[in-house]
Amino acid sequence: MKRFWALALKELRQIRRDRRLMISLIVPPTLQILLFGFALDSNVSHLKLGIVDESQTLESRELIRALTQNSTFTLTGAYPTAGALGQDLGVGRLDVGVIVPHDFTRRQTRGWPIVVQVLLNAANANTAQIAQGYVEGGIDFFNRQHAGGRAAPVGLRTALLYNPGLVNAWFIVTGVFGTLIILNGSLVSAATMIREKERGTVEQLLMTPASALEIVTAKMVPLFVLLMTMVLLVIGVARVVFGVPFRGSPGLLLAACAGCVLAGIGLGTLVSTFARSASQTQLISFFINPPLAMLSGGLTPIEAMPKWVQPLTHLNPIAHFSALARSVLIRGAGLDVVYPNLLALLALAAVFVSISAWRFRRQLA
Amino acid sequence: MRRIIAQTRKELTQLLRDRLALALALVLPLALTGLMGTTVSLTVTDIPIVIQDLDQTPLSRRYADAFRTSLTYRVVTLPAATSPERMLGGGRARAAIVIPEHFEREIRRGRPVEAQVLVDATDGNTAQLVRGSAGQVTRAFARQLGGAPTPTVQTATRLWFNPGRESRKFYGPGFLVLGLSIFPTVLAALAMSREGEQQTILQVYVSSISAHEFLLGKILTWMVVGVAQCLLLALLMFTLFGLRFAGDPTPLLVGSALFVFCVVSFGSLVGVAIPNQAAAVQAVALGGFLLSFLLSGLIFPIENIPDGLRWISSLVQARYYVVIVRDAFLQGGGWPAVWWAVLAIGAIGAAFYALAWCTLRRMQVKA
Numbered sequence: 001m002k003r004f005w006a007l008a009l010k011e012l013r014q015i016r017r018d019r020r021l022m023i024s025l026i027v028p029p030t031l032q033i034l035l036f037g038f039a040l041d042s043n044v045s046h047l048k049l050g051i052v053d054e055s056q057t058l059e060s061r062e063l064i065r066a067l068t069q070n071s072t073f074t075l076t077g078a079y080p081t082a083g084a085l086g087q088d089l090g091v092g093r094l095d096v097g098v099i100v101p102h103d104f105t106r107r108q109t110r111g112w113p114i115v116v117q118v119l120l121n122a123a124n125a126n127t128a129q130i131a132q133g134y135v136e137g138g139i140d141f142f143n144r145q146h147a148g149g150r151a152a153p154v155g156l157r158t159a160l161l162y163n164p165g166l167v168n169a170w171f172i173v174t175g176v177f178g179t180l181i182i183l184n185g186s187l188v189s190a191a192t193m194i195r196e197k198e199r200g201t202v203e204q205l206l207m208t209p210a211s212a213l214e215i216v217t218a219k220m221v222p223l224f225v226l227l228m229t230m231v232l233l234v235i236g237v238a239r240v241v242f243g244v245p246f247r248g249s250p251g252l253l254l255a256a257c258a259g260c261v262l263a264g265i266g267l268g269t270l271v272s273t274f275a276r277s278a279s280q281t282q283l284i285s286f287f288i289n290p291p292l293a294m295l296s297g298g299l300t301p302i303e304a305m306p307k308w309v310q311p312l313t314h315l316n317p318i319a320h321f322s323a324l325a326r327s328v329l330i331r332g333a334g335l336d337v338v339y340p341n342l343l344a345l346l347a348l349a350a351v352f353v354s355i356s357a358w359r360f361r362r363q364l365a
Numbered sequence: 366m367r368r369i370i371a372q373t374r375k376e377l378t379q380l381l382r383d384r385l386a387l388a389l390a391l392v393l394p395l396a397l398t399g400l401m402g403t404t405v406s407l408t409v410t411d412i413p414i415v416i417q418d419l420d421q422t423p424l425s426r427r428y429a430d431a432f433r434t435s436l437t438y439r440v441v442t443l444p445a446a447t448s449p450e451r452m453l454g455g456g457r458a459r460a461a462i463v464i465p466e467h468f469e470r471e472i473r474r475g476r477p478v479e480a481q482v483l484v485d486a487t488d489g490n491t492a493q494l495v496r497g498s499a500g501q502v503t504r505a506f507a508r509q510l511g512g513a514p515t516p517t518v519q520t521a522t523r524l525w526f527n528p529g530r531e532s533r534k535f536y537g538p539g540f541l542v543l544g545l546s547i548f549p550t551v552l553a554a555l556a557m558s559r560e561g562e563q564q565t566i567l568q569v570y571v572s573s574i575s576a577h578e579f580l581l582g583k584i585l586t587w588m589v590v591g592v593a594q595c596l597l598l599a600l601l602m603f604t605l606f607g608l609r610f611a612g613d614p615t616p617l618l619v620g621s622a623l624f625v626f627c628v629v630s631f632g633s634l635v636g637v638a639i640p641n642q643a644a645a646v647q648a649v650a651l652g653g654f655l656l657s658f659l660l661s662g663l664i665f666p667i668e669n670i671p672d673g674l675r676w677i678s679s680l681v682q683a684r685y686y687v688v689i690v691r692d693a694f695l696q697g698g699g700w701p702a703v704w705w706a707v708l709a710i711g712a713i714g715a716a717f718y719a720l721a722w723c724t725l726r727r728m729q730v731k732a
Binding site: 024028032035036038039040041042043044045046063089090091092108113114115116117118119120121122123124125126127128129130132133134135136137139140142143153154155156157158159160161162163164166167168170171191277278279280281282283286287290291294295299300301303304305306309323326327330331332333337 | 385386389393397400401403404405406407408409410411412413428450453454455456459472475477478479480481482483484485486487488489490491492493494496497498499500501503504506507510518519520521522523524525526527528530531532534535547551555642643646647650651654655659660664665666668669670671674688691692695696697698701702
């Protein structure tokens, strides 16, 4: 035990003296969570709407107002012909075009059906689908106002739970959180693990009476402590800057963070056992990190992925962490709900750490 | 000129001998673009929902069936004595439809009824989708019932450029841009910083080769690799993503050449400025990957970035290339639509080259 503490203390001092490592523990995670939280917003709003109003009457203008009354669409221009509108849609100056026919008012007063043409730039499928929903909703609103008091037999009232303001940053920040832990954790631990190998000081460690297992754990424990401090920093930013609600138990979240940090350390150590130099660990990370981050459900919903990919995300610690963080923080869920994710996370962490410790030991021996 | 070509040959030979770098150059861009382009999408189908039918009449069941037949939803059975909120809180459903008591009776009496949909808004985008399509289902159901005022104004929606609303056609070209922003840049930065790290750059300084020739030789090498990657990725667009040129492909050709020049110059600049391979790769990961990923409109629209950050995106070359690639494969607007983007990439590329040259000169004087 005394040997272990001596080694752990040595590691801690070594990390503390390495200014670049300390900076890379603090600056990139903070910067990344700020950038991601502010820049990634999938909410559909302020779509550029173009109008061809062939009718030019009070009623047609009222229809246009019904579409532009909320922030989804911004009226960008009125066009004389459908051709001109189509051209601007083609070059990307417009997202949506609405063409009101010339006999709009006449047909409306006689109660004949009117067809309004809606042109959508569907290049972005997601935006197009949401925009279509909003256009139809707006026109439905207009119809109801003009139905002469006769309401539709069935209406639908929407209640948005947990995040009624549709604050997208909550979704992104809770999703990016796990990615940050794993990516930065694995980078930092790979960097500290590879150093002994690069400088050839492994022999010196072997000459000490410490066993291989002691060496590995003594390397991991200080990293764990440091990375947990980084986690607290990120939690602080999420709370203070983005106002992410903390509805569930903080202990549960911290337990998940601990599991995630361990998984990150395991991954970094594993990478370092395959590499020969620091630049190689960085390159290997290029193979691993982007798929790990993108297939986590942190930024885009897992349900939107193809069916054959979805089971693979169960092997991704980030996926379990994001699911758990969202449940605990935003929905206020307890252990009874999130235990499968927590168990999976801890199991994955255990697997990563033991495989990497085993490989590290073998390379020492 | 001969000196430039000789240098390019030397670099390419060096690349062929380094297996990790070669995989990084040819296999990884393809694999990553293919994987991400097909898997990343914001549009959820098969959203799990629960239906709480408090009425249990033929009409209320018909309404519930309207949701069952919709492709957007997958109805999960609500266990007895479980509230819909619990299902949402446990993440087992994304939305819950609550059909009130006396649903049928009120409709038969001609009184308006209101059903309720509870949406888990944790993911704002999915919540917006659910809200829109639940409204559509309900309106269609109301129309079916008849007796309702037929809506006077109807919409005829036409989806342009991607009528099937396939998200892979949108994200595929986006990840082509991401692949091209990462890999040529990393390779160029590595090659450049290796010269600095191993001090072989001193040999270059004492040789008769000028800074321009040295830089152009390096850039030409990685442009060859970058163009090869671009062709491979374009092939992927045609096969895996089922895309075709929507219009005039010449803006794409010119834009791609300029873009590859631009990112390779950026990589060389990083490599010259940071004579340490590990640090150079990290810098590219931050500058090349993160900025192109976040601020180029690749997945999330640029318009949603707050004003304080949005100006940065006009300095990110990938932002312009995304416009060009999407236009070539989807909109087909040709030169009138994207000439400005091609010019912007050229300008940024020239700026990177000039910066790299200045840095190299300064280092040369110092050495």
